[in-house]
Amino acid sequence: MEPSNLHIFFIPFMAPGHMNPLIDMARLFAAQGVKCTIITTPLNASRYQSIINQETQSGLYIRTQTIQFPPSSQTQLPENCENVDLLPSRDLTPNFAKATTLLQAQTDDLVRAHLPDAVISDLNLPWTAEIARKYDIPRITFHGTCCFALSVTISVNHFMPHANITSDSEPFLVPGLPDPVYVTKAQLPIRSMKNMGLHEFFQQVREADKKTLSAVVNSFDGLEPDYIKHYEKLTGKKVWTIGPVSFVNKDFASKSIRGNKSAIDEHQCIAWLDSKKPKSVLYVCFGSLCYFPKSQLFEIGSGLEESGCPFIWVIKDVDNGLPDGFEERVEGRGLIIKGWAPQVMILSHESVGGFMTHCGWNSVMESVSLGIPMITWPLFAEQFYNERFVLDNVKTGVGIGVERGFEWGEEDLVGVLVSKEQVKDVVTRFMSDGDEAIKQIKNLASKLGEMARSAVQEGGSSYVNLGLLIEDLLSKKKEKLDRI
Ligand code: UDP
Numbered sequence: 001m002e003p004s005n006l007h008i009f010f011i012p013f014m015a016p017g018h019m020n021p022l023i024d025m026a027r028l029f030a031a032q033g034v035k036c037t038i039i040t041t042p043l044n045a046s047r048y049q050s051i052i053n054q055e056t057q058s059g060l061y062i063r064t065q066t067i068q069f070p071p072s073s074q075t076q077l078p079e080n081c082e083n084v085d086l087l088p089s090r091d092l093t094p095n096f097a098k099a100t101t102l103l104q105a106q107t108d109d110l111v112r113a114h115l116p117d118a119v120i121s122d123l124n125l126p127w128t129a130e131i132a133r134k135y136d137i138p139r140i141t142f143h144g145t146c147c148f149a150l151s152v153t154i155s156v157n158h159f160m161p162h163a164n165i166t167s168d169s170e171p172f173l174v175p176g177l178p179d180p181v182y183v184t185k186a187q188l189p190i191r192s193m194k195n196m197g198l199h200e201f202f203q204q205v206r207e208a209d210k211k212t213l214s215a216v217v218n219s220f221d222g223l224e225p226d227y228i229k230h231y232e233k234l235t236g237k238k239v240w241t242i243g244p245v246s247f248v249n250k251d252f253a254s255k256s257i258r259g260n261k262s263a264i265d266e267h268q269c270i271a272w273l274d275s276k277k278p279k280s281v282l283y284v285c286f287g288s289l290c291y292f293p294k295s296q297l298f299e300i301g302s303g304l305e306e307s308g309c310p311f312i313w314v315i316k317d318v319d320n321g322l323p324d325g326f327e328e329r330v331e332g333r334g335l336i337i338k339g340w341a342p343q344v345m346i347l348s349h350e351s352v353g354g355f356m357t358h359c360g361w362n363s364v365m366e367s368v369s370l371g372i373p374m375i376t377w378p379l380f381a382e383q384f385y386n387e388r389f390v391l392d393n394v395k396t397g398v399g400i401g402v403e404r405g406f407e408w409g410e411e412d413l414v415g416v417l418v419s420k421e422q423v424k425d426v427v428t429r430f431m432s433d434g435d436e437a438i439k440q441i442k443n444l445a446s447k448l449g450e451m452a453r454s455a456v457q458e459g460g461s462s463y464v465n466l467g468l469l470i471e472d473l474l475s476k477k478k479e480k481l482d483r484i
Contacts (some may be wrong), residue, residue, distance in 0.1 A: 006117050006474055007035040010088050011107065013122035014044050014100065015084035016288035017360050018144050020259045022122065025142070027055055030062040031248070032470055037116065039061070039107055041069040043082040046101065047260050054253065064476045067106040075099040085288045090409030091255075097201045101127060110136055120216060125271035126208030133211075138476050140240070140469075141215045145361040147227040147239060148393065149385040152181055152425055154234055155187070162188060167404055181391065186404035187384035206360040210235075213254045216469070218243035218365055220455035220462045222450070223394070242466045244369035246344050246362070247456045255345035259288075263339030269346065273333050276310050279353030282375075282431055283346055285314035286358040292319040293412045301326050303423020304334060309349075309431045314341040347372055353442075354430055356400070357385040371449020373397055373442050375430055379404045396445040398438070400426050 008029060012022040019040075026036040038045070038052070043063040055062050062223050069082045077095050082085060084096060103128040111119070111131050119139045120126035132139035145149060155176045156162070162185045164170050171182040219241045221228065232239050249255045256266040273281065284304065286292075292300070297315070299324045311334050315322075318338045327336060343363070346352060347370045356375040357363045364386055368372050374397035376387040384405060390397040402417050429435055453460040 006470065007037070007114070007289050008473070009037050009111065009114070009116040009119045009121075010127050011119060011121035012040045012044075012126055012142075013124040013144075014041065016259050017362050018122050019044060019048070019083075020122070021243075021245050021314075021362055021365075022120070022142050023051070024248045025120065025216065025218075025242065026062060027051075027060075028242065028245060028466060030055060030060040032466065033479075036060075038064045039067060039110060040064060041082045041103075042066045042078055046471070047083075047372055049340075050257055051254055065110060066407050067103055067110070070099050070102040074102060093408070094201070096161065097124075097198055100125060101201075102473045103127075104131065107131060108134070108156065111137070118473045120396075122282075123205055123209055126276050128206040129208035129212055129220050129286040138214075138473065138479065139212050140208055141212045142480055143215055143217060144352040145382055146216075146219045146224060146386065146389065147217060147231040147241075148224050148389045149230050149361070149382040151177055151182075151227050151229070151234065152388075153382060153383045154231075156188065158406060160342060168473050172462070178230050181385075181388055181392070183213070183384060183388065184403070187378070189381050189384070190386070193374060212237070213436045214238040214240065216240045216242060218245050218361065220244065220452060220460075221465070222451045223368065224389070227401040230451070240469045242462045242469070244365045244456065244462075246369060247453070249267065249344050251376075252345070255348060256342040258342065258344055260340040262337075262342045264335075264337045265342065266345060269337075270341065273312075273346070273349040276351040280310050280349045280350045280431070281349075282309055282311045282354045283314075283343075283358060283372075284311055284425060285317070285343060286377070286379060287360040287363060287364070288340075290358055291317050291406070291411050292320065293415055295416050296350055296418070297321070298323050298417060299420040300423055302322065302420035303427065305330055306420065307431070308333075308426040309427055310334070311347060312337060312352075313340070314343075356427070359383040359390065361386055364390060367396070368396065368445075368448050369452040371443035371446040371452075373430075373438075375400055375426055376407060377402050380408055394444065394448055396441055396448055398426060398430055398441065435484055 008417050010022055010026040012019045027039055028035045045066050052062055072079055075095050077156050095109055106197050108131050119132045119137055123141050123143050152174055155174045159175045161172050161174055165185055166208045168186040169184050171184050174181045213400055217239055220243050221241055228239050249258055303442045344366055355367045355372050359376050374390055376390055376397045377400040378384045378387045391399055401422055406414050454460045
């Protein structure tokens with residue numbers, strides 16, 4: 001049976017950190033001759049349509065099939081609020097979670113009409129597991145993070161090592177892992193969203209995941225071999241590591257339009273980067289959902305200014321303002337992008353020598369894949385676990401020194417977590433050539449980038465795993481046909 005006989009539905013959760021990698025994955029499958037259908041709502045489809053059109057024009061079978069986002073009357077969300085990054089307030093997160101559950105019936109209709117051979121769907125859409133079961137279709141979960149963070153999460157939930165710890169800042173050992181991993185109570189993801197009333201939603205997510213027998217992960221075998229095995233052993237799931245998936249964005253067009261419309265003219269951005277020395281620019285971006293209080297933005301801006309280093313700073317919370325006269329003072333040395341940045345395009349440029357990141361897993365993988373060392377500044381969710389992975393396991397970054405995260409929705413109450421002096425000191429040391437420890441980190445980052453690149457090339461582990469996954473799905477399809 002030829003791979004083109006296989007038809008897969010991809011159903012992403014509507015947040016950039018979930019959509020970008022799953023759509024990259026769909027494109028990887030399509031490049032292997034698989035028919036791929038992405039199920040999403042109109043606004044989200046429009047963000048990816050030009051990339052999909054480009055793939056279709058090159059002869060691949062990949063298309064989007066839209067389902068309607070529920071109306072405001074049912075969700076109490078503003079009109080067109082179809083992605084987490086469009087929520088005007090964190091308080092609306094539970095409404096958004098509920099809205100995603102209302103997509104079940106339309107998706108069920110599509111699955112019944114097309115009967116795909118597999119469904120690859122986000123962990124946060126637990127009802128997709130129910131649909132897959134109903135029509136006897138294999139479902140594969142997409143988790144959005146790495147096996148290291150998944151394993152730490154399981155250990156924390158199981159052993160509750162924080163239960164008897166009173167201090168927020170005292171590091172404790174997370175037991176049962178391949179390496180000693182230390183975190184503090186203030187860094188646990190359980191704190192974020194704790195008052196959001198999302199308990200039942202996450203309960204459903206966990207239940208659906210338990211019943212799903214395999215997972216696809218944006219990682220590669222050489223990156224976290226012990227944790228891939230560990231996670232498989234703990235959960236009994238088969239893990240397919242097929243990353244870094246962002247490598248599927250090869251040309252200028254797909255790198256620059258990935259995920260959303262850029263807030264800066266891409267050519268202007270490249271011209272700015274071209275004017276800088278190789279590896280001299282620090283790229284500063286905290287993902288798609290960050291929110292800093294005004295006081296913290298001031299400290300970041302002042303620290304970057306005083307560091308004297310060239311930088312690109314992506315600011316999502318533009319309304320919170322910048323230090324007075326900041327943009328004029330840093331003109332030429334600092335490029336400020338207010339809104340969506342073409343991240344993969346920027347990171348791919350030879351002038352970029354470092355990435356200050358919130359450690360969202362996609363940002364970590366994009367950095368790893370391009371051999372770029374990181375300054376880590378986690379904010380919420382599993383990002384502190386990812387930071388541990390970067391600093392202690394692969395050793396391709398330095399920490400900014402943040403001790404705790406922002407609780408989702410309570411950022412303004414927290415104020416400043418990292419001072420301008422910290423920003424200035426870490427950035428200056430990191431971007432200079434003198435320090436032996438930093439040289440070592442940069443060397444390791446560059447070696448890891450080479451490993452990542454080989455993983456996706458023909459014969460590399462991720463390339464082979466993708467082929468094996470396709471074969472596995474084809475044999476499941478054959479078994480099903482034989483049964484009928
Ligand atoms: N991203 C981007 N431009 C931006 C912000 C984010 O291209 O201005 C992309 C980034 O490359 C990554 C994703 O959005 O693919 C963010 O995912 P990540 O896991 O890093 O963080 P999250 O946004 O989920 O916190």
